Amino acid sequence: MAVVSLDGRSFGPALVRPGILLIGWWAKWCAPCCVLGPDVARVAQQHPDITFALVDVDAEPELAEVLGVQTMPALMVFRDGFLLLNHVGPVPEPLLEDLVRQARALDMDGVRHEVAEYRASNARVRIGQHGG
Known part of the structure; x- marks a missing residue:
């Protein structure tokens, strides 16, 4: 499966879909973020049953604010709507x-x-x- 871009409208439906959702938060000006996207894309090719997504925090500042994303790169992993991981910092492909x-x-x-x-x-x- 290809990596999808999420925005304010597509985030909710992606989150409530059963299964694993891996989201990379990035910005064009962030040097470590430039590595995250290609790594996510390579891992996504190996796992077509998982939704892999990227969110550009400059294009989606409200979404980033609601989810508390303040530092990039950041990575969130959800399964069946449950947040399993909220990580700040680079994440190499093996991880x-x-x-x-x-x-x-x-x-x-x-x-x-x-x-x-x-x-x-x-x-x-x-x-x-x-007192009930």
Whole structure:
């Protein structure tokens, strides 16, 4: 699969799609960012079932601000809408491959279960704080 560009309109639909979404945040003026794009493109060729995307922070400043991207390059890895990694700094191609491997290996049923338990326990704490 080719690397896609995300903007304010396409980000939401890409995020809610099941599967792995790897996003590289970059800027034309950022020297290390010039390496990120080609590395992401090479890894994307090996994993056509994964969505690989790049976001130009100068073209999408609002999206970068909403997601807290302040330093480039940055890399985010999502799976089934869950943020797995938010990394700032260069990411060499072998590490990208390792991140893909780790994202694939993650037990998402276990993650969903843990999140549900956390939310339920957090709800009980809030109810208790309000005298309920």
